Amino acid sequence: MGKVKRIVRSACRMCHGVCQVLVHMEGERVVRITGDPESPISRGYLCPKGAASPELLYHPDRLIYPLRRAGKRGENKWKRISWEEALDEIAHRFAAIKAESGSEYVAICQGTGRPLIEFTVRFANAFGTPNFVSVGHVCYLPRVAASKITMGQLPVTDVYGFGGKDPECMVIWGCNITHSGSADGMCGGMIERALKRAGKVIVVDPRRTKPATDATHWLQIRPGTDGALALALIHVIITEGLIDQDFVHHYTVGYEQLAEHIKPFTPEWAAPITRIPPEEIRAAARTYAALSPACMLWGSATDASASNYQTARSLLILRALTGNIDCPGGDVLWVPPKGVQQKSIFMSYEQDGAQFLPPDKIGRAVTLGKYPLERSIHPPTFWKSVVTGDPYRVRAMWIAACNPLLSQTHPLVIEKALRDHLEFTVVSEFFMTPTAALADIVLPSAMWLETDDVVNLHKIWCVLARKKVAQIGEVRDDREVILALAKRLGLEAAFPWEDYRAYLEWVLRDSGMTFDEFSDRGILQGEMRYYKYKVNGFDTPSGKFEFYSSISEALGLSPLPQYREPALSPLSSPQAAEQYPLILTTGARSRVFFVSEGRQIDSLRKANPDPIVEVHPATAQSLGIAEGDWVWIETMENRIKMRAKLFDGIAPDVVSAQHAWWFPEEGPPEYGWKRSNVNLLFGDTAGYDFETGSECLRSSLCKIYKVEMTMNS
Incomplete structure (x- = not known):
């Protein structure tokens, strides 16, 4: 007899989208993944x-299986x-x-918002360390x-x-998002x-993305100037009386x-900064204000800037001025399902375990x-502290779901910290990475097909079931792992569950379902209610949306x-721009890679075999x-090497470089991480946002030239 074929409904976690999928099994082997056409969140995508x-x-x-270093760091000698x-x-x-x-x-270090963030921050606080390192600042x-x-x-875009x-x-x-496949649970x-x-449709992007091609307004902004454009749009809406009177006044x-x-902050003021003509700014503002409901999908491009917090505030203000908050089809405040413990640290500040951090340790953070x-903790400052010992040198570190040599700036400092000072x-990883190669112990992580979960990190309005269907080795x-370590360290107050399955049952305890029953159901949805502020107000000191922020x-x-x-x-550093005349924007999302992940996967690598930098054809021609x-x-x-891709959808003085590139096929000790790693191009020169510590990764200055050319030509 042939192997029994079956389909298991689950939730993918190869990126931030968390789409519902069908896992096709033959016996105990996973043979194929397809989109779930009955899913209300992804509809087969x-x-x-x-x-x-x-x-x-x-x-x-x-x-x-777990490995212990058996030679010098980076020597690739391991013992099982x-x-x-x-x-x-x-x-x-x-x-x-x-x-x-x-x-x-x-210290604890974690990369992008993986599901384990519900425990990593909590573990750090329960252990008593304020030194939790992440890239959340960008x-x-x-x-x-x-x-x-x-x-x-x-607020989240209401497209359902x-x-x-x-x-x-x-x-x-x-x-x-239409290219990358997902963002922030969308x-x-x-x-x-x-x-x-x-x-x-209004698209604000220095690159001609697919939505920009057919957009009503494509505002091709100079990278890094989003805040100026947002202020000009606010100016038009207010001065032309385009506000939603009821929402604004009540x-x-x-x-x-x-x-x-x-x-x-007129369009005339913004035009030379953003390079968007005043009449285009006015037209876009009028379109946005005139049509209701309107929604705004924002991405991390606004985060990696010199004024990310203030830019985000401006974009929130645009939503409020037009009355597009918590209305059907606008930008809404999701209602979570009843009876399910909220695991998201973005929704429940108790989940991160801040209540367990001893008060005397709050003032002991490296960058507090x-x-x-x-x-x-601000990553660049943290890694420098490990190398310099200022204000003190962290002695040990757990890095989970993160490859900081590829995903964080100042990687040469990080390398020195990992190799010589920690x-x-x-x-904890799926594969041996350049970062893992410098570790003392490497732990094998399970991927989403090997885990059970109640998924609600980003979705908020629903929780999804993820069912374990496979087990490879000892992953x-x-x-x-965190639960097992917490028990060894006496952290039961923060981690009272007997095991991970008991934790999942606790998450569902008020739903009336066991985890197995929930898995059979697949999804629980909240009962969405709109205009909740009319009854409950907003969760601010004033109880209202705050144009003038009392907390700020x-x-x-x-x-x-x-x-x-x-x-x-070019505006703030004209002398530097003479030597480095091109604006470098980085971090444009890939359809086939998730940050530094996926370079080993044949089908994904075939679609994007080499690191790419987009260059305008006219610029490329002038440079040969x-x-x-x-x-x-x-x-x-x-400097780093990448392959040129000619693209007329960017300005002639802008180049767009892919990020997080390394070459797993080259093997240890470095896996080629220094050849095309865009984070090698950034230092302290671009400055940091003084409110969040953000780095200007989308608007630096560079020059490009063929590899065959000399550096001085």
């Missing part, structure tokens, strides 16, 4: 990353050990350092902070039609569907101060107070939105560069 899940699951190079040995050693080393130096001498958290301070909760309306106007601001397929139904505070504040809105480093869910003022920040020019740009040439991208910090 599946991106290439999701389809490639079986390739990741069964990849021959996966880490499948048991999980008990690994956990006992980690617990012993962490506990010894805590006793000898203090809990703050152990991705997502500035928007979360601005939303929390301005209106109490992050629960209220009987689709968006009449859609603004896509610094987000390429499915690219659902955005494509909404774009087709919308009457008008549910907001500070309108008079905003109206006075906004007077200088440097940036008033930082919720985690006494003990643990890395473990990172949350199981209390923190010593501007209570009204501002714009700051990037420290390294042809399609496919290897070119140097050089900044005042360093």
Whole structure:
């Protein structure tokens, strides 16, 4: 008899979209992933990353059991050990350092918002270390902070039609979700569907993305100047009387101060900054204000800037001025399902375990107070502290779901910290990476097909079931590992569950369902209610949407939105621009890679085999560069190699470089991480946002030239 074929309904986690999928099984083997056509969140959509899940699951190079370093760091000599040995050693080393130096001498590092974030931050706080390192300062958290301070909760684009309306106007601001497949719990397929139904589309992006091609207004902005454009749009809407009178006068505070504040920020003021003609700014503002409901999908392009918090505040203010908050088809505040414990640290601030951090440790963070809105430790400052010992040198670190040599700036400093200064480093990963190669212990992480979960990190309005269908080697869910380590370290108050399955049952305890029953159902949805502010107000000190932010003022920040020019740009650094005449924007989302992940997957790598830098054809011709040439991208910090792709959808003085490139096929010790790693191009010269510590990764200065050319030619 042949192997029994069956289909298991689950939720993909190859990126941030969390689309519902069908897992096709033959016996115990996963053979194919397809989109679930009955899913209300994705309607059968599946991106290439999701389809490639079986390739990741069964990849021959996966880490499948714990390893202990057996040679020098980076020498690629390892000894297989048991999980008990690994956990006992980690617990012993962490506990010894805590006793000898203090809990703050152990740091936790995590990359993008993986599901384990519900435990990593909690573990750090429970252990007693304020040193939790993440890249949130350039991705997502500035928007979360601005939303929390301005209106109490992050608004999300309403494209599902629960209220009987689709968006009449859609603004896509610094987000390429229809190409990448997802962002922040939003499915690219659902955005494509909404774009087709919308009457008008406004795209703000320096690159001609797919939505920009057919948009009513494509505002081709100079990279890094989003805040200036937002202020000019606010100016037009206020001065032309295009506001929603009812919302502004009954549910907001500070309108008079905003109206006075906004007077200088005319489209004529913004035009030379943004390079968008005044008449285009006015036309876009009128379109956005005239059509209701309108929604705005924003991306991480606004986060990696010189004024990300203030820009996010401006974009929230645009929503409020036009009355597009919490209305059907607008930007809504989702209602979570009843009976399910909220796991998202973005919705429940108790989930991150801040209540367990000893008060005397709050002042012991490496970078505490440097940036008033930082919720985690500023990565560049942290890594420098490990190398310099200023203000003190962290001794041990656990790096989970993160490859900082590729995903963070100052990677040469990070390499030195990992190789020469940290006494003990643990890395949890799918594969051996350049970062893991410098660890003392490497732990094999389970991927989404190997985990059970109640999924609600980003979705909010629903929770999804993820069902374990496979087990390769000895891989473990990172949350199981954290629970096991927490028990060894006496952290039961923060982690009272017997095991990970007991935790999942606790999450569902008020729903009346066991995890198995929930898995059979697949999804639980909240009962969406709109215009909740009319009854409940907003979760702010005033109870209203705050144009004039009382919390910002209390923190010593501007209570009204501002714009700051990037420290390294053609306007702020004309002398540097003479030597480096091109604007370098990085981080445009890939359809086939998720940050640094996926370079080992054959089907994904075939679609994007080499690192790409987009160059305008006229610029390429003037520099003697042809399609496919290897070119140097050089900044005042360093230079890297990428292949040129000629693209007339960017300005002639702008180049767009892919990020997080390494070459797993080259093997240890470095896996080619220094050749095309765009983060080698950034230093302190571009400055940091003084509110969040953000870095200007989308608007630096560079020059490019063919690899065959000399550096001085």
